[in-house]
Amino acid sequence: xxxxxxxxxxxxxxxxxxxxxETEKYSCIEVKTDLExxxxxxxxxxxxxxxxxLKNCIPENLKIYVKNRTITYAKSxxxxxxxxxxxxxxxxxxxxxxxxxxxxxxxxxGINLNFYKGKISGLITPEYPLYPTLKQTSEKLNIAVPHxxxxxxxxxxxxSHEFFCYVDGKKLEKPTKDNCQYSFDEVLDIHAKNKNTVxxxxxxxxxxxxxxxxKAEKAYKKLMEISKNSDYSGLLSIxxxxxxxxxxxxxxxxxxxxxxxxxxxxxxxxxxxxxxxxYAKAKSTIQKALKLKFEAGExxxxxxxxxxxxxxxxYQDAIDxxxxxxxxxxxxxxxxxxMMSHFFNRQETKPIDCSVQTIPYQLKIIYSLTELExxxxxxxxxxxxxxxxxxxxxxxxxxxxxxxxxGQFDKALEMAxxxxxLLKRKGIGANIVMGEVYPMIVYVSKNxxxxxxxxxxxxxxxxxxxxxxxxxxxxxxxxRTVVDYINKNEKIKxxxxxxxxxxxxxxxxxxxxxxxKKASEVxxxxxxxxxxxxxxSEFEKQSLKAYELNPEDKLTLTVMxxxxxxxxxxxxxxxxxxxLTKYSNDSLILLIKPLIHARAGELDKAKEYYREIPEExxxxxxxxxxxxxxxxxxxxx
Numbered sequence: 001x002x003x004x005x006x007x008x009x010x011x012x013x014x015x016x017x018x019x020x021x022e023t024e025k026y027s028c029i030e031v032k033t034d035l036e037x038x039x040x041x042x043x044x045x046x047x048x049x050x051x052x053x054l055k056n057c058i059p060e061n062l063k064i065y066v067k068n069r070t071i072t073y074a075k076s077x078x079x080x081x082x083x084x085x086x087x088x089x090x091x092x093x094x095x096x097x098x099x100x101x102x103x104x105x106x107x108x109x110g111i112n113l114n115f116y117k118g119k120i121s122g123l124i125t126p127e128y129p130l131y132p133t134l135k136q137t138s139e140k141l142n143i144a145v146p147h148x149x150x151x152x153x154x155x156x157x158x159x160s161h162e163f164f165c166y167v168d169g170k171k172l173e174k175p176t177k178d179n180c181q182y183s184f185d186e187v188l189d190i191h192a193k194n195k196n197t198v199x200x201x202x203x204x205x206x207x208x209x210x211x212x213x214x215k216a217e218k219a220y221k222k223l224m225e226i227s228k229n230s231d232y233s234g235l236l237s238i239x240x241x242x243x244x245x246x247x248x249x250x251x252x253x254x255x256x257x258x259x260x261x262x263x264x265x266x267x268x269x270x271x272x273x274x275x276x277x278x279y280a281k282a283k284s285t286i287q288k289a290l291k292l293k294f295e296a297g298e299x300x301x302x303x304x305x306x307x308x309x310x311x312x313x314x315y316q317d318a319i320d321x322x323x324x325x326x327x328x329x330x331x332x333x334x335x336x337x338x339m340m341s342h343f344f345n346r347q348e349t350k351p352i353d354c355s356v357q358t359i360p361y362q363l364k365i366i367y368s369l370t371e372l373e374x375x376x377x378x379x380x381x382x383x384x385x386x387x388x389x390x391x392x393x394x395x396x397x398x399x400x401x402x403x404x405x406x407g408q409f410d411k412a413l414e415m416a417x418x419x420x421x422l423l424k425r426k427g428i429g430a431n432i433v434m435g436e437v438y439p440m441i442v443y444v445s446k447n448x449x450x451x452x453x454x455x456x457x458x459x460x461x462x463x464x465x466x467x468x469x470x471x472x473x474x475x476x477x478x479x480r481t482v483v484d485y486i487n488k489n490e491k492i493k494x495x496x497x498x499x500x501x502x503x504x505x506x507x508x509x510x511x512x513x514x515x516x517k518k519a520s521e522v523x524x525x526x527x528x529x530x531x532x533x534x535x536x537s538e539f540e541k542q543s544l545k546a547y548e549l550n551p552e553d554k555l556t557l558t559v560m561x562x563x564x565x566x567x568x569x570x571x572x573x574x575x576x577x578x579x580l581t582k583y584s585n586d587s588l589i590l591l592i593k594p595l596i597h598a599r600a601g602e603l604d605k606a607k608e609y610y611r612e613i614p615e616e617x618x619x620x621x622x623x624x625x626x627x628x629x630x631x632x633x634x635x636x637x
Contacts, residue, residue: 022179023053024167025052026052026147027051027166028050028051028166030045030049033137040466042141050062054120054180057180062076066161070100071115072099073096073097073098073118075095076094081187083202083204084202085436093120094118096117098118115152115160117152117153118153119153120149122178123175124146124149126502132438132460133437133470139504146164147175150165184215188200197227201219201223201234204216210436213238236252249272263293263298264297266286270282286304287305290305299325299327299328302321303321306361310367311585315371329354330357330358355388359385363394366402370401370405375402378402382399386399393422396415396422397415397416400412400414400526404623406623407623409533416529420519420522424513424519428449428453428511430444434478438469438497439460439461439479439482441455445514449509453508454505454507461494486511492508493507493509494509495507517550518550520556521554521555523543524546524556525555528559529624531562539559543560543563554583561580562595562596565600574596574597577596587622595632606636610632
């Protein structure tokens with residue numbers, strides 16, 4: 001029994017010792033990708049090879065065989081992720097102090113220049129940032145995706161040799177876990193210990209762009225923990241992006257205790273209350289801000305107050321606030337233009353058109369004037385705006401709203417059609433942004449070439465046509481290159497990589513004309529006018545078209561509720577009403593609630609909602625609203 005116990009202990013110690021000594025032996029071949037005559041040539045240089053053994057993440061017996069020479073490195077260190085994709089984040093280990101194995105110092109400068117540093121990547125998995133490119137290169141060369149890469153950098157920062165490395169298959173299988181890369185928590189702790197706020201900030205920004213909000217939040221919190229003057233805006237952005245409004249509120253209230261005269265904090269807090277639909281708190285918070293002295297951003301405070309007044313149906317107060325917002329914004333904009341003209345050549349920097357930048361505030365004024373039934377003043381303001389920006393679809397949309405209020409329904413339809421025509425685009429129907437390495441799809445519109453081809457949110461574009469996206473960096477802005485490629489070609493060819501996949505997909509798309517998502521609001525308004533005119537089939541057609549574009553749009557949901565009611569599908573209509581509760585003070589919502597319930601036979605509920613209609617709306621001169629009111633009264637008789 002004693003012998004068995006001793007044997008068991010010895011085996012346990014051996015197992016422990018083995019676990020503490022993790023060894024991976026690699027053999028590597030050089031892979032080359034060269035651009036020749038605008039074509040990429042993939043090749044393997046079998047004369048150049050390398051080998052190394054990773055023992056507890058320390059390279060041992062590292063040798064590089066290049067041009068009948070053997071090079072090694074005297075020192076190495078593990079790298080720590082720091083948010084720089086082109087520097088540390090692609091690699092796990094850095095080797096430095098190159099030397100010839102024979103110890104010959106005659107060509108020391110040449111060796112140091114050409115083999116300045118060597119970097120060994122982490123394990124290559126589908127999550128590795130460059131996995132799509134490595135996958136494509138491997139397919140072109142008919143070899144396996146490497147287990148790691150080993151890149152030799154010259155003294156100028158460029159790569160002189162790229163090796164694909166594989167675990168020696170005779171002795172070990174490919175590792176399933178990379179123990180040579182620090183966990184994210186370890187990375188943050190190391191940077192915090194070194195007081196490296198730049199690295200933590202870069203990591204936070206990197207993961208925020210990736211929409212990995214959990215890691216981004218950790219990084220921002222760590223940054224605020226170690227930095228006395230850290231910026232709270234990053235963490236605030238996380239909370240807002242993820243709907244953590246209570247956490248955002250607590251963060252801002254805590255900051256306000258330390259900085260009670262910071263107007264930007266009050267503005268941010270008021271915005272959070274707007275997101276929460278707590279208009280009373282938004283109003284009191286922004287009024288506190290307006291009592292303080294502003295250095296910048298006063299226009300934003302007035303704009304927030306204007307939004308609150310619209311929710312309260314205090315339209316004259318809203319107009320006053322948006323006029324102030326427009327005035328203060330224009331002043332700040334002009335001051336910036338003046339400053340830029342002092343520091344930069346006028347020919348190099350085109351000044352911002354400050355009047356055009358105030359259009360969002362002007363549109364709010366037009367909406368408020370229409371609600372006040374001051375149609376002439378609203379129309380005059382629209383005409384003035386069109387002289388400056390004659391191709392803005394939103395302005396035509398608001399003009400349609402004004403004409404409908406006056407009862408000029410044919411003119412309203414004409415303006416709605418004009419707005420719709422300006423919201424047509426020729427393209428593939430996908431929104432593309434620049435990711436860490438590759439252009440990335442962030443939104444795909446319905447019934448477009450992109451959707452039909454199978455493009456999905458999160459897909460990364462690896463190739464344009466036959467060209468690897470990496471080689472387009474020399475052209476400057478990669479995203480601009482992608483847009484130009486789409487605009488200039490009748491047939492689009494992409495190679496894309498999808499999340500949660502290990503394969504690359506070849507897609508062909510033919511650009512076509514389609515409506516932007518935001519056209520749904522104009523189509524829905526057009527549908528509403530068509531219903532009033534009694535054009536039932538066109539009302540249904542435009543309603544469904546609007547809903548297909550954007551099923552979350554407020555006005556689109558409104559007309560869909562009416563369509564379901566007209567079709568006798570009352571339960572569905574009432575379900576749509578529930579989605580509109582957050583817009584409870586909107587005139588159209590106030591009117592369709594009693595109408596739908598009345599048509600559904602729920603007369604008591606309809607009368608209850610009818611009593612909630614404000615007195616001024618019951619006496620409206622707005623032709624559009626009057627038609628709906630007459631319909632309600634007719635059903636409630």
